[in-house]
Amino acid sequence: MNENSIPPHLNDLLVQSGSDQDATSLAALIDGVAAAPRPSNPDEWMVLVAEAPSDDLKAHLRAQLTDAANTKNGLDGEPTRPERTTALRAEMSRAGIDGFIVPRCDAHQGEYVSSNSERLAWLTGFTGSAGSAVVLQNKAAIFVDGRYTLQAQDQVDAQVFEICHMADISATEWVARTLPSQATLAYDPWLLTPKQVARFAAACKRAGGELVACQENLIDRVWSDRPADPISPIAPQIDTYSGQSSADKRLEIGNQLVAQGVDCVFLSAPDSIAWLLNVRGADVPFTPFALSFALLRADGTADWFVDPRKLTKPVKNHLGNGVTLRLPQDLENALIQLGAKKATVRLSPAEHPAWVFQKLESAGGLVNHGTDPCQLTKAVKNHTEVAGIRNAHLRDGVAVCRFLAWVDHHANDGEISELNAADQLERFRRENDLFRGLSFPTISGSGPNGAIVHYRVCEKTNRPLDQNSLYLVDSGAQYLDGTTDITRTIAIGRPSPEMCRNFTRVLKGHIALAEARFPVGTTGSQLDILARAPLWNAGLDYDHGTGHGVGAHLSVHEGPQRISKMPNTVALQPGMVISNEPGYYKQAAYGIRIENLVCVCEISDIPDAERAMLGFETLTYAPIDRRLMVVDLLSPSEISWINAYHEQVFTKIGPQLADGDRIWLKAVTAAV
């Protein structure tokens, strides 16, 4: 829809519905909405136009959004990929620089980015969630990790980009070896952290060249149909779900700053800001984030740098007096003012944009190096959050049980494929109260596709659920009261004895972790081996972590706690939610993973205990496939765990199911 197609009566429609918008501002707003993911309620955004739009206005808005979304799809079409690199090189020449760094990230350094931050995908075609490219005048390379080497080979034009495995050669090592002497390599200081800048600067120095920050991202200059900044309505996360007011949280973190002699902390992690201000948004896929920045002062007041078009009156009221709304472009002035006052600002050199350090320090401000204090406090859920998360899991468990029954009933029809299974699961979930969308793209892997740890099903790779194989499904949802993440591995037909043995080993690891008891102060790194030992005893292992933190209606992957081989010094604390997901993968054959979410809890039932002990409360309730268990490999205590867990699954989920599904659940949760 172009200017000409705006209906002459649009302004009338807007006025009639009490909207502040006019046709011009509305067009810009809709460009932003088009750049945000589609929420489960597709008309949700219209509250940003008017509190109660008329049906006529709604119809118009729908049409205009569809039009905007079709115009700016952003990534594909003209110019061709090689032409894009050529255009970037011309822009580099104009700017007088010899190279440019294109990371797959935005200023918030999160897992998902908005469509207009997909610069790496636009330039190279690579759509993986991690990677970076370096473009020189006569050479270019893209760097991806082991998860993505095959995908990169598939998506990237090897005539234009050398495709490098990060483990073989890092981007910085490539720069050190490839950058011509005297050359300047440029970066966007919003997209690199000081830690990354230091590494690239050292690499340039080794090459005899120089690293320079550029004022504007060069990709943005040549990406003509680049989407707008995303706009999605920000909603309050009410105290019923958050369990603590934003004012209380701000005071709590503020007191931490006081104790550390820090005047204020800069925040760019969307989940920190969402948690701190008790708000949720929808600017990026799968995570209820509004992209924004904030400065929290030690007195508990905050400045929130956010596009005001995302805010409705109820949200502004919800924020209260302690939060000052400011435009995103005001951040620079705010940093200059802090500098002028010689303020000490907590910044994280591994998480925050180099741009912020540079602005603050050049204005005279002092940097207090440290991590974002919201992350640890947010990871420890309060009682209200834990209660909400439990409820979300019970509702999610109903959807998962209905799905598992559906798979069992239809697996032999030969009509279930990875794609329609994932769709069916999402359909069951959509029926749940408080559903807000999936928490990540469903991993629906049949047979050999189950062995691809980060598999994402598409038409090209879609497989039916083969007979005598394993089907792995890893999925989760966002609910207003919690975020879920569950993996089940399902027997289709008669899996081989080897598959059953390895499933049982994975299950033994899962149980060992679920039953772990450990003293206060223990980290996830210390516990990791519990989940692996049964596989190690058979000479097997899996190449991913055992557990990641999960937010309360926030990111499905959050820190700072983690259960993994990698050293992690964050002690587990009661209220932390974390996944328990050992697996086993036989390349080109099958994959196994068993994942429940658990919540760290106090253990007070040990007679004569001398230490304060912790353990895990299981949050996820769905049957684990008994057909895949080799009972001879299970100890009596492991069998007790399975039977007790299944009894709880039936008790908690059974009453919510229709008769047919309940009878099915009774059978699949019968004692081993």
Next chain:
Amino acid sequence: MNENSIPPHLNDLLVQSGSDQDATSLAALIDGVAAAPRPSNPDEWMVLVAEAPSDDLKAHLRAQLTDAANTKNGLDGEPTRPERTTALRAEMSRAGIDGFIVPRCDAHQGEYVSSNSERLAWLTGFTGSAGSAVVLQNKAAIFVDGRYTLQAQDQVDAQVFEICHMADISATEWVARTLPSQATLAYDPWLLTPKQVARFAAACKRAGGELVACQENLIDRVWSDRPADPISPIAPQIDTYSGQSSADKRLEIGNQLVAQGVDCVFLSAPDSIAWLLNVRGADVPFTPFALSFALLRADGTADWFVDPRKLTKPVKNHLGNGVTLRLPQDLENALIQLGAKKATVRLSPAEHPAWVFQKLESAGGLVNHGTDPCQLTKAVKNHTEVAGIRNAHLRDGVAVCRFLAWVDHHANDGEISELNAADQLERFRRENDLFRGLSFPTISGSGPNGAIVHYRVCEKTNRPLDQNSLYLVDSGAQYLDGTTDITRTIAIGRPSPEMCRNFTRVLKGHIALAEARFPVGTTGSQLDILARAPLWNAGLDYDHGTGHGVGAHLSVHEGPQRISKMPNTVALQPGMVISNEPGYYKQAAYGIRIENLVCVCEISDIPDAERAMLGFETLTYAPIDRRLMVVDLLSPSEISWINAYHEQVFTKIGPQLADGDRIWLKAVTAAV
């Protein structure tokens, strides 16, 4: 013996035995010998005087050494402790400084120091193995850790020194709070590392004062009867035991330096130098070290800065052409020369003296920050070393079995005390081939003394082996072919059911670690929980590491690998020797520890293993007390391990025992 008492014919005796010494040089040599620990062969040092001293000369040397040792006992007697602090303060005034740091360490940063480095003990009376003091003009404090708070209260005059627990207040924090503004705090740059210097400098800055290096240690100026630098004969560690020539080792480490672009590495760790040059000494207790420094170049040649009086002709021949002998005082010139050449020298800011950094950098040299490369390479024992260590453990096992039988036979007599038990154990060990001394002071703890993790028996605390209690004995020896370390906990009379339950839990942890199988790349931190989980399940734990590295006729505590709660990023490699020593301690009641040494080995007997797997070979053979095992708490696989282990103990050790002891061993290793 003073000058007057030298017999008129001493020079004749020396000449007759072909010695290069005269009476004056001999007196200085003997002062050094007196300052070294007494070796198991008390006349060993005489080879430094003459290859084959006559009996008359020997008799004289013995008498002169006794005399020297009595004159310079170093630590006790006049002046009184308060007078020593007063003298130090006067010296501080003369030097124009306001405070002085007195750490308990020497330039080698090892566990044991020579008698003339016991400055902290001389000044304060505190004889623990870790701690430091800071003396200001009107205040002084000593800082010790949890192991030593009681001991410090016992030994230190609280009128003079505030006794601080490091966990409550560190020395640097105390300085930051206590040092007067404008004051200068001095340190000996030989005794602090750059990392420590940086911490003290920051603390002084916070106090508004300044940290300065002093040219000479102020304690040495006021410690009038301070012992000489220790002198003990250096002996070759022949290839039969070392398994690799020094030239090969130097080339191997040299090649690592080449790959890292480093010209040479500075070495001050006595075990690194002993390993690299295939030599052993006896300058400090319990560890076969010669205190010295070395510079190893990337071409594999080395300069060894060592007192030439410690060296005999055979050792010099053994060293070969690649090692240049230099006087310790030449180190300064060597660093200045490296600086002039702009050489890049590997130095470790956490291990090496600040003095070396300061000399090198002020001369223009470049520091390559990194760890001592000998440590990791040394930790991975070669086949010859592992074979020697196995043999040493079999001989040591004979002594331990004889001791355990002796305890069993006499435990009910009421005549065994902690002290005479330790003596008896040492006596059995002395009978072994290749015995060179204990590897650490025997921990011999009866009843409540067993609960003191770092207990060191003395007349004052000595207890009999009480009826119906536990006796914990942790001991080890140095043999030319290996170093041992074993702990057993023994039932005396009828220990309580609680003692037996907790013993069994410790045993379960020990077995879990002994049986662990893990992929290449796994660290000790990942395995630690295996040893703790059975205690954690009962709400119990122990506050020490689970395993430390052990040298090959070197230190009984070595790195860099470690099994502990603390993150450690060093992967276990085949050939690494490490202890397996979980425990449990009930304060004021009893202590339990079960310790074997194990060697990391490849595991190749797992059918269908997909990963290269490692495990542990047990090196220590001595029975574990069956009377303390609660069989109901043991799994069938744990019982199998116990029976298989005991069968091996009897097979390997039984044939070396006299009939009575062998019959005893047969009974105590019978199947559970």
